[in-house]
Amino acid sequence: MRITWFGHACFGLASDSGVTIITDPFDESVGYELPDAQADIVTVSHQHFDHNYVQGVPGNPEVVSEAGNFCIKGIPIKGINSYHDDQNGSKRGTNIIYVFDIDGIRVCHLGDLGHVLAKEQVEQIGEVDVLLIPVGGTYTIDANGAASVVSSLKPSIAIPMHYKTDRIGFPIDGVDKFLQAAGGGTYIDGCTLEVKKQDVEGKETRILVLDYKS
Numbered sequence: 001m002r003i004t005w006f007g008h009a010c011f012g013l014a015s016d017s018g019v020t021i022i023t024d025p026f027d028e029s030v031g032y033e034l035p036d037a038q039a040d041i042v043t044v045s046h047q048h049f050d051h052n053y054v055q056g057v058p059g060n061p062e063v064v065s066e067a068g069n070f071c072i073k074g075i076p077i078k079g080i081n082s083y084h085d086d087q088n089g090s091k092r093g094t095n096i097i098y099v100f101d102i103d104g105i106r107v108c109h110l111g112d113l114g115h116v117l118a119k120e121q122v123e124q125i126g127e128v129d130v131l132l133i134p135v136g137g138t139y140t141i142d143a144n145g146a147a148s149v150v151s152s153l154k155p156s157i158a159i160p161m162h163y164k165t166d167r168i169g170f171p172i173d174g175v176d177k178f179l180q181a182a183g184g185g186t187y188i189d190g191c192t193l194e195v196k197k198q199d200v201e202g203k204e205t206r207i208l209v210l211d212y213k214s
Helices: 119-125 143-153 176-182
Strands: 002-007 010-014 020-023 041-043 062-064 068-072 075-083 094-102 105-109 130-134 157-161 192-194 206-209
Touching (some): 002 157, 020 094, 176 206
Parallel strands (some): 130 157
Antiparallel strands (some): 010 020
16 A cells, blocks of 8 residues: 655555545645545544545545444445544544555554543554554644554554644644654655555554655
8 A cells, every 4th residue: 555645634545456545635724735636535534624625635535524434445444533632522622533444454544633542442443554643732642642642552653744844834843752752763755655564564663754745
């Protein structure tokens, strides 16, 4: 499978058979360029402008924006309820975590998760090969919270998202605080990562920082 980071919490996930998922598409005010790839499936973790700009995605994708179990174009998708803050949603509402099974690789997109995971949520998520995790704080878990979530889920690969870059003005932290809290990481030259099943089998967690697609 192929993972492309478009910036913020928006990724393209492409299966070997050509099925494409786009997560949490943003509108043009965020600062990154809008994804130019057509999608078969779009997932929305919550209804904020920087995560739900479905109309900006080319094609005629099926949209998943709720918790539950789905199977679209042969891709199993599980949506799990969580919160956008650490006060049971009273500040920013709910958030949906999505788990995808693509080419035998389990990918978890945490959306705008605002709290460390409860034991039952960890159990609902299950085994994770690739974790897409917010790390910037303010609107989501911060560096220490993200490091704790990585420790609880034990993915083979963790890819940080939703952090400060030179393209956005949001009052959130950059990725460096997370890397320090989590014990380091590797910067990838480019916005795309190819992942095979053998890349995630029996591996210790690696933190990989992608460049955003520009």
